[in-house]
Amino acid sequence: MSIDPESMSDSVIDPHLMVRYVPAMGEPLVVMSKVNKHFGDLHVLRDIDLEVGRGEVVILIGPSGSGKSTLCRTINRLETFESGSISIDGKPLPEEGKELAQLRADVGMVFQSFNLFAHKTILENVTLGPIKVRRQSKAEADKRARELLERVGVQAQASKYPAQLSGGQQQRVAIARSLAMSPKVMLFDEPTSALDPEMINEVLDVMVELARSGMTMIVVTHEMGFARKAANRVVFMSDGQIVEQAPPQEFFTTPKTDRAKDFLSKILTH
């Protein structure tokens, strides 16, 4: 009796839908439990429970002000939270100091406004972390940075400054800068929202490639195309709560809750 190798692997790519199904296996990489946060009187995160498995790509979606960006930013403690716990790769998130810095080195972050270091060249942007945090030699860091810049398609811009690049190019450099740290998980906080329409795809292509390579990703985005192509799970948030989660196809075609239906009707009718 022959065994179909596809059915044995834990990642199956449906060539028609281009969706990977990764069953949650073993210890999850990111675990948030009962996380609460307020901005003054506003309860922005309410009892958030979320587990993200190794290699999983999770999309956070929801109306503005629903807390999705805040959730994303609490994972590397760019935002503090009041109660609950977050652990990454089995280790609880340190409150501050060197341990927190070390943890952040393992968690890549891509921002809406790119945030490339304005006074450093593209190459220096990518090598700063490896040299200062990972203690790599300059030659070693340079070599790896050039490989990464090539991977995201901006190798020709290595000696320029961020302001000389287009938004799409800057965001791809920002992805390379995160990748240079060899992170365990990458957070994307609305990575395409500040881009001109014609530049969105060049960034999404890099992200899709990254997802295919097995990177664990948590992405705040409204790009349905990306969600369908690369995500394992869509997490829908509203008013600081996780309201619904499902694989993208299921979520977009048959949302269960009224709030998700209402939200989707507003963004999909155009």
Next chain:
Amino acid sequence: MIDILTEYNVLGAFVETLKYTVLAAIGSLVIGTLVAVMRVSPIGVLRGLGTFYVTTIRNTPLTLLMVLSILGLAFIVGLQLSEDFNANTFRWAVVMLSVYHAAFVAEALRSGVNTVPTGQAEAARSIGLTFGQSLREVILPQAFRGAIAPLGSTLIALTKNTTVAQVIGGSEAAGLLSTIVENEGSSYGAFLIIALGFVILTLPTGIAFTHLSERLAVRR
């Protein structure tokens, strides 16, 4: 006017002024950077100390600080910075000029730090840089560039404020002026020469800093 130039060591006095300026500029830059770092640090006590320094020093007349150094610290407390009388005066004057202008440097730098978008610090932290590394590698280099113009103004003020060293017997340009006035009586010539000397020192500083602030501006 010519005889003043030939009879008195005008050049030597301005060399002395320049020495005060350069040394106090370095001193105030070092102290001012430390104070600025304290003022933006996440530790409340340090922030408080930084604020206290700036408020106290900035609101105390330089002349008072100068007199305090020699009468209070050197003669009463007995803190001599050198056995030699003139060297002691010189060093105390440099220290007080540094301490005083550090408050202004700190404020210039803090305004520079405020020109750096928060995203820069967040990106620095997100790649795993510690607070100190973020400051050194990302925030301060950009803050200095954003603070060049006010730092230039502080340096010009410092150059002219070296004249206050005269009250404790500093032998710089203003000290020479009072000597000339004492010996020769006051004259337009003497004032003109000293004033011109300061213009020659400060005008290029202003031009250089304007040029630098344009050239080194961080493009965003």
